[in-house]
Amino acid sequence: MTKQGTLAQHDLLREVPSHINDGEILQFLFTKDVNWQHVNAIKDLTEFNDQVISDWLNVSVKTFREYKKPQNAFKENVKEQVLLLLSMIKHGLMVFGSVKAFDGWLNQKNFYFDNRSPGSYLTTVTGIKFVDDRLSALEFGDNA
Template identity: 50%
Template sequence: MVSQAVQLKKIKNIPNIRNYADIFFYIRNHTIDWSYLNYLKELTTFSDEVISDWLNISVKTLRAYRKPETTFKDNLKEHIVLILSLYEHGTSVFEHKENFDQWLNTKNVFFDGNEPKNYLDTIMGIKFIDDRLTAIEYGDNV
């Protein structure tokens, strides 16, 4: 059994979202399990309903997956790791996770007047949000 401290260190070492090869091998070489979902819940201020929408699963399934001994399909593992990696980038850009959550929850012209959080339900949406974060880093303040 891996200690909680060791597991948290692995989670915090998720590769940069823009490095697809590292993300791919991270997912292949790590056990993406309930602890990742619990960390995601700790990381964000969003509700289980919102997080389950991002992951395209029901709230009941999300809550069941947060218990030890659950296994995930590969596409869910990928989705979880990419959202966590995006959170690392967003927290870096906005300096605090609360500020990043606020940006995700604010209507934005680059997202057709929608909140960026509504784009987290697809891999391409996650990548698009990451591209916007990079633009903000380089001076595009929207």
């Protein structure tokens, strides 16, 4: 990624809420455009491949790759899910301090997730919010 691309992504990420809060998410959705840059940020901020991220968004890999192109507009539900994922990722990186540690936690089976991996919950809005809640629990000392 170019230095200009990195700066643009940094600015984009700075605007994204660092915790999932319904009011902040709705305000963002009504006042800003969630677009291909946000989808690319999800890809750039994690070590997950297109298959995994497309599963999170409940779309085919081909459709996910189309989402990463500037000319595409998203439906409202896709915008919301992309924003929630990005917010949760931002929160996770804050809590864990590195992409590697956060991605490892998302992939590891966990008691608090019914012995499933937290990443397996990211295919629904409720699941994303649940993972974000567990990140808050970790942040403030609860075992997660």
